Amino acid sequence: MPNYFQIWLASARYSITRTLMFRFDFFLWATVELLWMAVNLLLIAVIYEHTDSIAGWSKYQMLLLVGTSLLIQRFLMGFFWSSLFEMGRNIKSGAFDFFLAQPGNILFMASTRKLDLDGLLNSFVAMGVIAYSANQLGLQPSALNLFLYAAMIFCGLIIHYSMLVITISLAFWLTSAQGIEGSYFTLSEFSRLPRAAFKGLASVVFVWLLPVVVVSNAPAEILLRGFQPNWVLALLAATIAWFVAALVIFHRGLRRYASASS
Amino acid sequence: MFSASAKYYQSFLIGLQSNLVYRVNFAVRGFFSLFHLAVVFILWGAAYVGTPHIGGFSFEQTLTYFLVMLVMQFFVGAFNEDYQISEEIRSGLINQFILKPINYFSYRFSIFVAARLVSGALILIPLCLVLPFLHSYLTLPTDPWRYALVIPAMLLSAFIQFSIAYCFGMLTFWFLEIQGFVILSMAIESLLGGQMFPLDLLPVWILEIAKLLPFYYQTYFPTAILTGRIDLAATYQGFAIQLFWAVALLGLNTVLWRRGLRRHTAVGG
Numbered sequence: 001m002p003n004y005f006q007i008w009l010a011s012a013r014y015s016i017t018r019t020l021m022f023r024f025d026f027f028l029w030a031t032v033e034l035l036w037m038a039v040n041l042l043l044i045a046v047i048y049e050h051t052d053s054i055a056g057w058s059k060y061q062m063l064l065l066v067g068t069s070l071l072i073q074r075f076l077m078g079f080f081w082s083s084l085f086e087m088g089r090n091i092k093s094g095a096f097d098f099f100l101a102q103p104g105n106i107l108f109m110a111s112t113r114k115l116d117l118d119g120l121l122n123s124f125v126a127m128g129v130i131a132y133s134a135n136q137l138g139l140q141p142s143a144l145n146l147f148l149y150a151a152m153i154f155c156g157l158i159i160h161y162s163m164l165v166i167t168i169s170l171a172f173w174l175t176s177a178q179g180i181e182g183s184y185f186t187l188s189e190f191s192r193l194p195r196a197a198f199k200g201l202a203s204v205v206f207v208w209l210l211p212v213v214v215v216s217n218a219p220a221e222i223l224l225r226g227f228q229p230n231w232v233l234a235l236l237a238a239t240i241a242w243f244v245a246a247l248v249i250f251h252r253g254l255r256r257y258a259s260a261s262s
Numbered sequence: 263m264f265s266a267s268a269k270y271y272q273s274f275l276i277g278l279q280s281n282l283v284y285r286v287n288f289a290v291r292g293f294f295s296l297f298h299l300a301v302v303f304i305l306w307g308a309a310y311v312g313t314p315h316i317g318g319f320s321f322e323q324t325l326t327y328f329l330v331m332l333v334m335q336f337f338v339g340a341f342n343e344d345y346q347i348s349e350e351i352r353s354g355l356i357n358q359f360i361l362k363p364i365n366y367f368s369y370r371f372s373i374f375v376a377a378r379l380v381s382g383a384l385i386l387i388p389l390c391l392v393l394p395f396l397h398s399y400l401t402l403p404t405d406p407w408r409y410a411l412v413i414p415a416m417l418l419s420a421f422i423q424f425s426i427a428y429c430f431g432m433l434t435f436w437f438l439e440i441q442g443f444v445i446l447s448m449a450i451e452s453l454l455g456g457q458m459f460p461l462d463l464l465p466v467w468i469l470e471i472a473k474l475l476p477f478y479y480q481t482y483f484p485t486a487i488l489t490g491r492i493d494l495a496a497t498y499q500g501f502a503i504q505l506f507w508a509v510a511l512l513g514l515n516t517v518l519w520r521r522g523l524r525r526h527t528a529v530g531g
Contacts, residue, residue, distance in 0.1 A: 035446060051310075196308075
């Protein structure tokens with residue numbers, strides 16, 4: 001059995017070397033991500049200039065939620081985005097053969113090939129936003145709650161990864177899946193809203209059917225209000241369900257793959 | 263012999279046909295815009311609980327603002343014109359325009375107008391679907407001048423939108439990849455173009471600076487006219503600055519095209 005950690009390390013080394021070769025690209029993309037994060041934070045700042053609460057959440061509680069959502073997204077961008085984005089193109093062009101020929105798990109090989117250091121760098125900015133908000137709120141989470149928060153961020157990353165794998169896997173079926181990854185960004189907008197703001201049909205769709213709201217609200221709730229078993233269980237169940245769904249859909253799609261003509 | 267208008271009318275017709283081929287893509291994009299509208303509805307709905315007015319406007323007025331903004335984007339916004347221009351430069355397709363008596367800017371602009379007519383018509387479909395749920399929240403002012411002046415404002419906005427996209431396309435003469443620049447500018451445009459929030463919610467001094475920048479005139483200006491967020495005097499003042507930017511961007515693009523062509527190498531025949 002191949003040592004997957006060593007394979008991942010080799011990919012990471014390759015990505016770092018590549019980044020050092022294209023330094024301007026690295027700075028440009030790091031700035032792009034930073035600016036988009038700033039835009040999202042400014043939206044919150046502007047709304048709270050005119051109101052005190054959004055669904056019962058104060059300004060710094062909202063910043064903590066948005067920071068958490070941005071952190072998960074930065075990890076997704078840093079660890080998986082480039083590889084998965086290329087996977088969609090490779091499925092269309094037939095270059096996906098390259099991954100099928102490798103002696104290892106196909107999904108692992110295809111989704112961990114490239115790291116984006118700009119995304120990982122900006123994850124520190126997101127952590128800064130979370131730490132600043134927690135400080136403003138006077139939060140002093142216990143070591144256990146911090147560990148749980150980190151574990152839930154990890155679960156959130158798996159869910160976002162699974163959603164993206166499912167979206168990209170549609171390329172196995174669709175003839176023109178160009179731009180389909182944009183739908184991921186539209187859905188991720190919901191993860192910056194507090195659970196309490198969702199009512200009626202929106203609550204059913206975005207809280208229970210799609211996990212976008214739970215992904216950010218569950219870890220934020222741990223920091224804000226301490227351990228709550230229902231949030232932890234909801235997130236764990238969603239993580240398992242979405243990861244299994246991603247594996248099933250990816251492998252179903254793989255059966256349809258017919259190299260360059262697919 | 264083709265007169266100039268007949269020449270670009272033909273490219274407009276071709277643009278209309280080729281964009282109708284992508285009608286499903288535009289419709290899907292329109293459908294996903296409804297999700298964005300849902301985020302707006304949930305977020306601002308929650309912000310308005312306990313406060314009847316934000317920045318002097320009711321929840322209904324704010325929701326109307328975002329809906330009009332969405333429609334504006336489909337009618338006057340640049341979608342992927344920058345990438346199309348970039349691709350034509352990189353692949354050498356522009357060589358044919360250098361050899362023919364056709365102005366590349368006018369050619370691309372006529373295709374852009376065709377594309378916006380198609381995307382504008384297609385956004386009306388998902389809009390009609392959600393209108394029964396939203397119509398009780400919508401409120402537009404009744405001043406006739408707003409409906410008269412929004413048309414020239416939209417035309418100039420479309421010109422500015424296209425000119426900025428064209429400008430980014432021209433960067434291909436100097437850079438291999440323009441995607442980073444485009445997404446960077448999208449962040450600035452979404453903020454200073456009023457897509458994230460109505461610009462009048464900004465502190466006054468930032469708003470005054472924003473008014474001097476071209477992004478304000480991309481979508482916010484016509485949206486603000488139609489939704490009653492600016493008065494007649496501010497509209498006239500806005501037209502003066504909008505016209506300035508339209509001319510300035512046209513000048514900049516002429517310079518970029520000439521300078522860019524000096525760097526361009528056409529290979530083969």
